[in-house]
Amino acid sequence: MAEQTQAKKYSKPLPHLDEENRPWWEALQRHELYIQKCAECGDVRYYPRALCTNCMSSQVQWIKCSGRGKVYTFTTTYQNQAPGFRESIPYIMAYVELEEGVKMLTNLVDCQPEQAKIGMPVEVVYEDVTPAVTLAKFRPAR
Amino acid sequence: MSLTRKTAVAGVFEHPTRFAPDKSLFQIMAESVRGALDDAGLTIKDVNGLCTTGIGMSGMGIVGFCDYLNLTPNFVDSTSIGGSSFVAHTAHAAAAIHAGLCDVCVVVYGSTAASSRFAIGTGGERGGAGDPCDQYEIPFGPTTVGAYAMIAQRHMHDYGTTAEQLAEIAVTTRLHASMNPAAKYRDPITVEDVLASRIISSPLHLLDCCIISDGGGALVITSAQRARDLKKKPVYILGAGETVRHAARGQRDFLEIAAAQSGRLAFERAGVAHKDIDMAMIYDSFTITVLATLENLGFCKRGEGGAFVSGGRLRFDGEFPINTDGGGLSSNHPGMRGIFLVIEAAKQLRGECGPRQVKDCKIALVHGTGGALGTRHSGATLILSNQ
Numbered sequence: 001m002a003e004q005t006q007a008k009k010y011s012k013p014l015p016h017l018d019e020e021n022r023p024w025w026e027a028l029q030r031h032e033l034y035i036q037k038c039a040e041c042g043d044v045r046y047y048p049r050a051l052c053t054n055c056m057s058s059q060v061q062w063i064k065c066s067g068r069g070k071v072y073t074f075t076t077t078y079q080n081q082a083p084g085f086r087e088s089i090p091y092i093m094a095y096v097e098l099e100e101g102v103k104m105l106t107n108l109v110d111c112q113p114e115q116a117k118i119g120m121p122v123e124v125v126y127e128d129v130t131p132a133v134t135l136a137k138f139r140p141a142r
Numbered sequence: 143m144s145l146t147r148k149t150a151v152a153g154v155f156e157h158p159t160r161f162a163p164d165k166s167l168f169q170i171m172a173e174s175v176r177g178a179l180d181d182a183g184l185t186i187k188d189v190n191g192l193c194t195t196g197i198g199m200s201g202m203g204i205v206g207f208c209d210y211l212n213l214t215p216n217f218v219d220s221t222s223i224g225g226s227s228f229v230a231h232t233a234h235a236a237a238a239i240h241a242g243l244c245d246v247c248v249v250v251y252g253s254t255a256a257s258s259r260f261a262i263g264t265g266g267e268r269g270g271a272g273d274p275c276d277q278y279e280i281p282f283g284p285t286t287v288g289a290y291a292m293i294a295q296r297h298m299h300d301y302g303t304t305a306e307q308l309a310e311i312a313v314t315t316r317l318h319a320s321m322n323p324a325a326k327y328r329d330p331i332t333v334e335d336v337l338a339s340r341i342i343s344s345p346l347h348l349l350d351c352c353i354i355s356d357g358g359g360a361l362v363i364t365s366a367q368r369a370r371d372l373k374k375k376p377v378y379i380l381g382a383g384e385t386v387r388h389a390a391r392g393q394r395d396f397l398e399i400a401a402a403q404s405g406r407l408a409f410e411r412a413g414v415a416h417k418d419i420d421m422a423m424i425y426d427s428f429t430i431t432v433l434a435t436l437e438n439l440g441f442c443k444r445g446e447g448g449a450f451v452s453g454g455r456l457r458f459d460g461e462f463p464i465n466t467d468g469g470g471l472s473s474n475h476p477g478m479r480g481i482f483l484v485i486e487a488a489k490q491l492r493g494e495c496g497p498r499q500v501k502d503c504k505i506a507l508v509h510g511t512g513g514a515l516g517t518r519h520s521g522a523t524l525i526l527s528n529q
Contacts, residue, residue, distance in 0.1 A: 012281060044392075081264060
C-alpha cells in the first residue's frame with residue numbers, strides 16, 4: 001500500500017500560485033480555460049498579468065476560451081534528467097495557438113510522437129495533478 | 143555619440159582547460175584575467191573596471207570575485223542575460239571607458255560545469271524557476287534543448303529546412319575544432335554521423351547540441367589611444383547592439399529572434415555593411431541557433447538559412463567563415479560561452495589563428511545568444527576591426 005502511494009506521488013515541478021495568478025489557476029480547477037483581454041484597449045494576453053502591456057491599464061476582462069487550437073510547434077523530448085520527467089520520456093511539449101489568438105506552452109497527450117504535426121487541430125484536456133493544481137494539456141481534436 | 147573606434151580589445155585569453163576538477167571557479171577566472179593582462183602587456187594594478195556574471199545564486203557574485211582578487215574597481219557591470227552576457231559586457235565596458243567611468247576594464251568568465259556534472263541543456267529546470275513567467279512552463283517539462291528544438295521544427299515546417307542542412311553546421315564546426323589544439327572534440331564527423339546520433343529533443347540530434355566543458359576566458363578593454371601603445375595590435379570596437387525576445391504576451395512570431403534587432407543596431411552604429419564582414423562568431427548552442435541567427439542578422443533572407451549554411455560556405459576557407467575555434471558544438475561550452483566568441487574574433491583579426499586563420503580578415507562580427515530561442519532570450523552583437 002505504501003508502495004502504491006509512493007508511485008502515485010506527483011513529482012513534476014508545480015507552479016507557484018499567488019494573488020495575481022490565482023483566478024486563472026482556480027478556473028483550471030473548474031476545468032475552464034481563460035485568457036485576458038484589456039477592458040480599455042482590447043489587447044489580448046497570455047500568461048495572465050495584472051496590467052495591460054499595451055496601455056498599462058489595470059482593467060481586466062477574462063475571456064473564456066473554446067479550448068480548441070492548433071499546434072504551432074512541438075518537440076518530443078527524449079532526455080530530461082529532472083524528477084518526474086525522466087520517468088515520462090518521451091513526452092511531447094508544444095506551443096498551441098488557441099482560437100482566441102495566443103500561443104501557450106503545454107504538453108500534447110493521447111498523441112504518439114509520429115502523430116504530432118504542426119497545424120494539427122487540438123483540444124484541451126484538464127489534468128488534475130494535485131488538489132490545488134490542474135494543468136491544461138491538449139490532445140488531437142476528436 | 144558614436145563609439146566607433148574609440149575603444150579596443152587590447153588583450154584576450156582563453157583558458158586552455160576543458161576539465162578542471164583540480165581548480166576552483168575563481169581560480170579559473172583569475173588565471174584568465176592574468177592571461178589577458180599578460181597578452182595586453184598590462185598588470186592587475188592597471189585594472190579599474192570589471193565585468194562578469196554567472197557566479198553562484200546571490201546575484202552579486204562579482205563582489206565575491208573582486209574580494210578574491212582584492213580589487214576595488216571604479217566601474218562594475220554584472221548584466222546577466224545568459225551566454226550573451228560577456229558580449230554585452232564588452233559593449234558596456236567600451237561605453238564606460240568612453241564616458242570616463244574607468245580606463246582599463248576586464249571582462250571575465252569561468253565555469254566548472256563539466257567537473258561539477260551540471261546537465262546544462264537537459265536538466266529540466268532552466269534558471270529563475272521562481273519568476274512569474276516560469277509558472278506557465280515548468281509543469282510541462284521545458285528543457286533548453288527542447289526550446290531550441292521547437293524553433294527548428296517550425297523552421298523545417300515553414301521553409302523545408304532539412305536535418306542534413308543543420309548537420310552541415312556541426313560538421314563544419316568540427317572541422318574547425320580539428321585545427322584547434324585546445325578543442326575538446328577534434329575528430330572529424332560527417333553529416334551521416336550527426337543524423338545517426340540519437341535524438342535528444344526532436345528534431346535535434348546529440349551532435350546538433352553543444353558540448354559540456356569547464357572553461358574560462360577574459361578580455362581587456364581600454365581606449366583606442368591607450369591600446370595603440372600596448373603589446374598587441376588593437377582590435378577596435380566599431381559598433382554594438384543588444385536586446386531581448388520573449389513570448390510577447392502569447393503573440394510572438396518565434397522565428398524572429400533578438401539578433402534581428404541587436405544586429406541592425408550594431409550595423410547602424412558601426413557604419414559597415416553585411417558585405418564588409420570577413421568572418422563571424424555566432425553563438426552555437428545548437429545548430430539551429432546558428433541558422434536562425436544568420437537569417438535574423440540579415441546575412442540571408444528568412445527561410446534561406448538552410449541553403450546558406452550548405453556547400454561549405456561557413457568553412458574557414460569558405461565564402462563566409464564562422465566559428466573557426468570549433469564553437470560550442472566542439473571546442474568548449476561551459477554554459478555561457480559568449481566571451482569565447484570575442485576572443486576568437488580578436489585572434490582572427492590579429493592573424494593569430496594558424497591553420498584555421500581566415501585570409502585578409504579585417505572586420506569580424508560577434509553575436510551572442512543567451513537563454514533559449516523558443517522562450518526568453520537575449521542577443522548581443524559586436525562588430526570589431528583591426529583597422
